[in-house]
Amino acid sequence: MISVGDFIADLLNPDLAFLPKAVLMAVMSSVVCGVIGCHVVLRGMAFIGDAVAHAVFPGLAVAFVLQGSLVLGGAVAGVATAVLVAVFSQNRRLREDTIIGVFFVAAFALGIVIISRAPGYAGSLQHFLFGSITGIPDEDVVIVAVGGTILLLGVFLLHKEFVAVSLDREMARSAGLPVLWLDLALYVMVTLAIVLSVQTIGNILVLALLITPAATARLLTDRLGMMMLLGPVLGATSAVVGLYLSWSLDLPAGGTIVLVSTAGFLLAWVLAPRHGLLVRKVRGRRAMGPVAVERVAVPAGG
Template sequence: MISPLDFIADLTNPALAFLPRALLVAALSSALCGLVGTHMVVRGMAFAGDAISHAVFPGLAISFVLGGSLFLGGVIGGVAVAVIIALFAQRRVVGEDSVIGVFFAASFALGLVVLSKSQAYAGSLASFLSGSITGVNTRDIVVTIIAFALIAFVLAVLHHSMVLASLDRDMARAAGVKVLVVDLVLYVAVAGAVVVAVHTVGNILVLALLITPPATARLLVHRLVPMMALSMTCGVISSVIGIYAAWSLDIPAGAAIVLVSTLLFICAWALRPLRALRKV
């Protein structure tokens, strides 16, 4: 295992230019997922997050096969499935969780079928499912920065409406908030965060970046804005330590990031009794 000082030296080594790029994209992706995921944790939408993370897969696969924009394809796929789920759930004949389960499984299966038509099926499948942080290029960095800025701006503009919709949907409607529009905007933001994070942890583990840092923050703070800030911080810390562990121990970067994030959650859970004693 290399020391932290050796890791810093590797980050400045021109021959290892992919390493700082990987670290930057991992940190930005985790921060973005922490920001978006805060709303999902507050709303209790963990299962919906899993659905959207799978829903972007066919869009990514189609874009990959056609040589188009992965980001755009993933967002379109996520939004399309989100709209379908919203429409089917309106009838209330089948529970929303059941509708989500049906369509996220179908989306993932469709992505596998599309990707199987690619000549590089095995390699591209492994990249989508497990991430390929070492393959990050300059364009990925630019897309990540733009997505982060755009999604953060939209969430900031709609912050009040999203908080109302999260706390009391009937009150939000009475206040003139278009709840369905707010929900769709959040789904789009989640889809964008998932597409950005696919490079980091892959399609399988991306839910962990959306849920674990916000869940950790919720154990420590109760107000939404501090929760967002702490969630983003936990995501960045997980990425930095995870990339370091992956580079040192030669393990998958995505898995290392998720495990570090889980360890932070366990530490926060252990600190809760101490915080309760201080209030007595």
């Protein structure tokens, strides 16, 4: 295993120009997903995040076959599918999650069929499913930087509205907020965040960037503002540490990043200062203390 100093030296090595680019892409993707993921976690939309990751696949496949931009192709497919879900969900005969299951899985299946027609099918499929962070072209780095900035600005501008809908949909609707359009806006933002990140970590694992850091932040704080700050910081930290371990131990980058992020979640689950497992056990023992003392004090014949 190489030292941190050697890893930094490799980052500065001109012959390894792909390495700092990989770190930059991982950090940018983690920050964008960390912010948007906070809203996903607050609204219990993890299933939608998973479904959107499937939905972008046909666009990625078409872009690959046509030698176009993967980011643009994935964005078009994901947004189109999100709009279809929003429209079909207006029929209350079926629940929204049912519509999501139908369309997003169908989109993923379409992507598999499309990519199967391309040369080098097996290698291409692995590239999409598990990512290829060391082979990202320079133009896609620029697209992720610009697209990520626009997404973060959009989240900032709609932050209060998103929070209002998350807390109480009916109250938000009675207050005159366009709940359907806000839902659609969040779907689109989730789609774009996933598209921007899919090359970093792959189509299967990208949900971890969106959910795990935000869930970890949720365990660590009760304040929404702090959660929105912790989410991207935790995600970026996991990305850098994961890439370091991946480079040092010759492990898959995407899987290593996810495992580091999951390890952070498990630590927070156990050690979080207010909601951790240990704190909850200590509180339970304290609550049971007076009861136990009272039981001991009662005479045997009483």
